[in-house]
Amino acid sequence: RLKRNGLNTNVVNNGPEIPCYHCVAHAMSFVLHVTCSLCHGFFMSCLLHVMCASCALHLMSASCHAKEGENLVTLPGTTATAVLRAGTKNVLDVTYDKMFGDTAFELPRINYAFNGQKYRYAYGSVLTQDSNLYPQLMKVDVQERQMYEWKCEETHVVGEPVFIAAPEAKKEDDGVVLCPILANTTKDSSFLLVLDASSFTEIAKASTPADLKMNVTFHGIFVNKVF
Structure with missing residues (x-):
């Protein structure tokens, strides 16, 4: 209503x-x-x-x-x-x-500086039970109806992406996308993935020891200051 x-x-x-x-x-x-x-x-x-x-x-x-x-x-x-x-x-x-x-497009996030107003980009996860598809992250351009993908290995599962704007951002997608990538095997390491939000290409990743297993989490936030 x-x-x-x-x-x-x-x-x-x-x-x-x-x-x-x-x-x-x-x-x-x-x-x-x-x-x-x-x-x-x-x-x-x-x-x-x-x-x-x-x-x-x-x-x-x-x-x-x-x-x-x-x-x-x-x-x-x-x-x-x-x-x-x-x-x-x-x-x-x-x-x-x-x-x-x-x-498929799960756990969608946007640049929350555009929350409640017109925005162009959304970021989400592809979580699938289809054996023909790999887990992946997606960037969606809702204006041009285009998709950009980052695919991970079948040994891992993607989490929820979080957009973080660059300090001097000029455009809506100026910044990075962070996402936990979780290993689903005992020999592989989980890691935090850092993507360039504009090109949707990998910048860096920070891995955990293989014997340290992480749980799937979602709806986290990034806070850019200390209260």
């Missing part, structure tokens, strides 16, 4: 999936940019078993003058829809636009 400018709007997602929204409010409209769409269950079920979150885009525009059956999404280059349900004045039926098909 969304409330804005005196409007009280119910939003109904048409489909079997559970959307996780990153909301951006613009004057006179709602824009909800979905950084991932979780399928067939709650987050942990998807993360540990289904592994099928994907990058998608929901767009909704609430208008006092909306007409029944009219698609309120007018943004070019998207197939997302938001339609006022017949016989109602405040129920929108929405469909999303999957930006990269069924490509």
Whole structure:
């Protein structure tokens, strides 16, 4: 349910999936940019078993003058829809636009200096049970609909990427992406990976002893000052 400018709007997602929204409010409209769409269950079920979150885009525009059956999404280059349900004045039926098909995209993060406003880049993990796919990290350009990949060996599992802006950053992706890469064998070492966020290429990594095993963690943060 969304409330804005005196409007009280119910939003109904048409489909079997559970959307996780990153909301951006613009004057006179709602824009909800979905950084991932979780399928067939709650987050942990998807993360540990289904592994099928994907990058998608929901767009909704609430208008006092909306007409029944009219698609309120007018943004070019998207197939997302938001339609006022017949016989109602405040129920929108929405469909999303999957930006990269069924490509998996878990644990999404952005440059949080752009949180709550329009952003271009998102970073996420590919956690898959598909034996034909390697675990990998991804950078998504939602403006140009392009993907950049960093693949790890099948002996390791990727964690959650965290973006850290450069001290004198000029662009949204000026900085580095940190991610724990965990060994799933007894002979290999886990390590902290450092990627250049702009080119999405490896800068460095810091390894742990092979006999020191690390657990999978997520939703960590980077703090750039001491409180």
